[in-house]
Amino acid sequence: MNLQAQAPLTGAETALIDLFAQRCNDLPGNAGAVSARDKAVAALKANRLPTRKVEAWHYTDLRRLLSSVPAWRADAPAKPVDPILPGARRFALVNGALAETPAVDGLQFDAMADSLRADVGGVTLEAPAEADDAVGAINTAFVSDGLRLSVADDAEIAAPVEIQSVHAGGQVHTRSQVTVGAGARALFVDRHTGTDDAVLASNVTELTVRKGADVTWIIVQEQGAQASHLASLGLTLEEDARATVFIANLSGRLVRQEVHAAATGERAELAFRAVNMIGGDAHCDVTLELDHLVPHTTSTETVRNVVTARGQGVFQGQIRVAQPAQKTDAQMACNTLLLSDHGGFSTKPELEIFADDVVCAHGATVAEIDHDHLFYLMARGVSEKTARGLLIKAFVAEIVEELKDEALVDALEARIDAWLEAHG
Amino acid sequence: MPAVQETIDQVRKIDVDQYKYGFETIVEMDKAPKGLNEDIIALISAKKDEPDWMLQWRLEAYKRWQTMQRPDWARVDYPQIDFQDIYYYAAPKGQTGPKTIDDVDPEIRRTYEKLGIPLAEQEILAGVQERRVAVDAVFDSVSVVTTFKEELAKAGVIFMSISEAMREHPDLVRKYIGSVVPVSDNYYAALNSAVFTDGSFVYVPEGVHCPMELSTYFRINEKDTGQFERTLIIAEKGAYVSYLEGCTAPQRDENQLHAAVVELIAHEDAEIKYSTVQNWYPGDAEGKGGIYNFVTKRGDCRGDNSKISWTQVETGSAITWKYPSCILRGDNSRGEFYSIAVSNGAQQIDSGTKMIHLGKNTTSRIISKGISAGTSQNTYRGKVSVHRKATDARNFTQCDSLLIGDRCGAHTVPYIEANNATAQLEHEATTSKISEDQLFYCMQRGIPEEEAIALIVNGFVKEVIQELPMEFAVEAQKLIGISLEGSVG
Structure with missing residues (x-):
């Protein structure tokens, strides 16, 4: 325009x-x-x-x-x-x-x-x-x-x-x-x-x-x-x-x-993972465009977001399956813990599919911490702050731990812990 | 997963080449000259014997429309429309407004008979005792008849064409028209505001449960005409109304334009159920002809505890551009959108919904099933937005699509925006994750996973279908028969 x-x-x-x-x-x-x-x-x-x-x-x-x-x-x-x-x-x-x-x-x-x-x-x-x-x-x-x-x-x-x-x-x-x-x-x-x-x-x-x-x-x-x-x-x-x-x-x-x-x-495989820790006044946008161009390719995308304070988070994920790309398997999920009324999260998980024999799916959720989970921990004497910290950590750690390399998992988790310490 | 044979056969049955309603009625027409200008708008307004404020409102809309640009964000592709090459007013001769059934041209009566629409009040749908439906029949630019008006009036329900309402209940129309879809909301809404010719007006007073289903049947007949429908439904405190709309058009090689605006207003504790069976002529398999269906439909849950539910079965139109939406303004209000969109031949569908959560404890649910075949493109485009003050908002969205053949496309474009920490939004496109508890329950009892999924999904859809008015359910059932397996999100 x-x-x-x-x-x-x-x-x-x-x-x-x-x-x-x-x-x-x-x-x-x-x-x-x-x-x-x-x-x-x-x-x-x-x-x-x-x-x-x-x-x-x-x-x-x-x-x-x-x-x-x-x-x-x-x-x-x-x-x-x-x-x-x-x-x-x-x-x-x-x-x-x-x-x-x-x-x-x-x-x-x-x-x-x-x-x-x-x-x-x-x-x-x-x-x-x-x-x-x-x-x-x-x-x-x-x-x-x-x-x-x-x-x-x-x-x-x-x-x-x-x-x-x-x-x-x-x-x-x-x-x-x-x-x-x-x-x-x-x-x-x-x-x-x-x-x-x-x-x-x-x-x-x-x-x-x-x-x-x-x-x-x-x-x-x-x-x-x-x-x-x-x-x-x-x-x-x-x-x-x-x-x-x-x-x-x-x-x-x-x-x-x-x-x-x-x-x-053919037979190419992508595992895409993202952890976005968004606090303060931060605006954080992850935008993925993925083209499946040939048959028998596989991809999984998992994005986990934690938003506190006045943070604004964005995930746009577009999976495009071209006409020749039969037997594509693409699974995308974007899950967000929105922990502040002053923050926000917007997501646009798109699928554009031109091949008929494919399995493609996307899921997106936005929620706060599950009250039942919180209650479970607090009923066992864990303080609310610690319980919330544990649950947030578990939420993101789940995909960090998919990485096989132990040293890598430790290094990333240490950074997430430090973030939670600063923003929790 | 590829589609099973049963599903393919079902879809073929509703293929574009087998369009049943493509006949034309030969009847003498009274038409305004082709083209769009202030004189035409004044002529439409004069034909309808409208109050002056309405004409001014139309002219203002026309002015706004001229400054606007055609929206290009949808995944539909069509040539520029020559707005000067369309008849904006076409009515059967001698028919400027609704009459009694006896005064309706026999040719038009036969048309509705052929379409299966009961225009006579004594007619009762075969096999359905004691079930009556009031019909407003709109033929090109005018409403030809509205049935059961007196009986509805006894209950206090106003059901008439909007042109009549403009004369008989000008205060109500003036109060509500444009209050949900403002004149300059979008390009086609502005055009509609300038040149709309007819549509239905429904007013259900406080505490009244509308005694029968209301319906409007839209028929485009005349060549080169555009149909600009305007519908306004108001449910006062504690009222309930269920409304159906159906649409067909003759089979022609030229494209015809249908640009409608529908506004729903639900006050405190009120409920409006709006169902559509959209079966405009879709064009042939090569994409020649068919209706351009550009529709703005929006419901405003204005009062606390109000509910608006949209259900649509979309099988027709060359191009569909339609997003029935809910503004959840009242606390505890609820919006629902159930859609089955089937595209075949060269059809292009870009449809979905918007759920705007503004009030507290608002809930919304979106279920969309898209099926594409031939060389069609079928897009779900939806938005769920939770505003900062909308505490405890809840949304569940599920959209599945199925492709039959390898030359069509299925697309999903959801926009999800959360600005309140208590929001719980779920967008699902996989059947395997819908409800693990239900799945577990079935599988624990020896039902294989795939059958269990089918059972759950079908069960859910049936539940929706059963809630629908009979006329809709029969039609929708045919489409629901289509297997859900092989879904892609």
Whole structure:
């Protein structure tokens, strides 16, 4: 609609456009990248930031929520932190620049900045094709660095790999491209953390899981209380590939995590899990688009949300089953504990089905803690506060514990405990 | 799970090529010139002998409509409609308003006979003793007859065409019209407000349980006409009314437009039950012809403990764009939506409901079954919204869809919004999770799981069907016979 385009630019939109003018000569990239960045900013200018009128942003009015944009800070003091898993190999991006790259057997890497500059064998930066892809547009315009990783065919990466983006406020725009070779196995932690200074962080990750590979991808978003975090994970599953994607949103003020997944090979399997702990004034949106394109693919999606205080939570999950994708099995559930009258939760679990021989289902519930459960515990002498804590913990732990790796379960549960301690 | 043969056969029976009501009645018509402008609106208003405020209201709506844009968010695809190429008023010659049955053109009487609609008061449905239904028959732009008016009047119930009500009960109409669906609510509602020609008006006074079923039968007959129906139903404190609506149209290659607005108002302790059997001509298998059915239906549970229940069986129309909704304003009010939508040929259905919880202890239930075949697209689009002050709101939603053949599509787009911690909302699309207790009960007694699920789901649906008026139940039963197995959410 043109009406929106005619509206005056908001402070944040102006700040982004000005920032681009100021930074564009310092951003890495060949001629193609420069043109893509220009196009992305032009699109941002033309479309503005999306409002509720844009269906993909129905519950996250980015134009209103992204009220201000912090300045770019070159000198922000930030240091890598300990990985969440003991013995993990840490790749660190500090203030949006690749700063630490360990050598890992079976793993090849390049800096994204170098790949963007390279004329041959690099990464082609492209402006987003869709007008509603605001995350893609912002990231394309400002991406400064990131990681390009590839796991060799049949490699079994024993130690977990943590890709850590740490910052001290300002602007952080990273992009990664990860390919897991045929038959390979690996566990990645994609972690975003920083100080409580205001930050606009964007991240785009493209993950390709080749034939028969098995990958676990854990997103741990623990940004500061003032952070605007806009992220997108693109996932391609080839034949017999398996992926477990687990998202833990533990903080941040404005969070949008998109996942665009496609099962492109037969017998591909996706397990998608998300735990969103939403308190304070946080607005947290997880949006999943999943395409089942070929026969015999399977997916399960479980999302658990806890909302307290003035938190606003959103889950949009769209499963699309294409006409050739017979025998698809897709099961989606979104369960929410809404614990405050000042908070809210909105969900839109969509199914779009063009194949007749499929089993697809979705369920969504929103409720507070079951009074019978509470009574059961309190009748046994457990205080109300402890009982509520236990029940909330149990509600989210159920899906955390599906992860087989014990150290991983412990690390995630410790973070959930800390959140409950702070918000309980 | 693929559909079983029995189900396929059932759906084939209601296939588009076997549309039974596609005949045309040849009767001399009195038509306004084609096109839409202020003169046409004034002409419609004059034909209906309306008070001036009504004309002004229409003109205001027309002004608003001109500034609005066609909604494009639904999953339906149709060419731009040329609103200047439609007759906005068409009535059988000499028929400007309802008459007694003896004055109705025999040709029109025969039409209703063929459709199985009793226009004579003494007629009683075969096999159903002592069961009477009052009928308001709307033929293109006018109501041709309304039956049992006197008997209903004895009970204090007003049942007449809305044009008549405008003249006889202007205060009531003025008080309520547009109070649930405002003039500028949406594009088609604004259009309807400007050019609506007829529909039914029902007023049930305090404490009255309406002594019989009320029904309106809409027939589009004339070529190139649009039908703009307006229905207004008011149930005063403690009143009860059950209302049915049926629709058919001739088989033609051109598309015809039906844009209706239905408003229901339930005061304290009142209950309104609204049932629809929508069987407009759906077009042929290639998508040629058929009715564009763009309908705004909304009920307002204005008083405490009020209840509004929508039931629809949707089998017709080339395009259906329809979301019968409930605004649960009164404390303890209840909204229900039961829907069976069957699409075949090249039909496109985008239908569902909205349940807006505003009052305390409000409850709503949504049961939607979509069945698509041929190359049709069948979408459930629904919204459940609990506002901040709506404590202890409760919703249960279940929508299942079934695809027959691999060229059709079934889609589910629910919007669920909770803003109060005491809300309990459940949206279910899997049969296996509906009620584990019931399932356990059956299986414990040796009934296999699949049979147990069928038993529970059928049992539940039957319960709904049994509550329905007989006329509806017979028609709906045919569709419910369709097996529920192989459902996808």
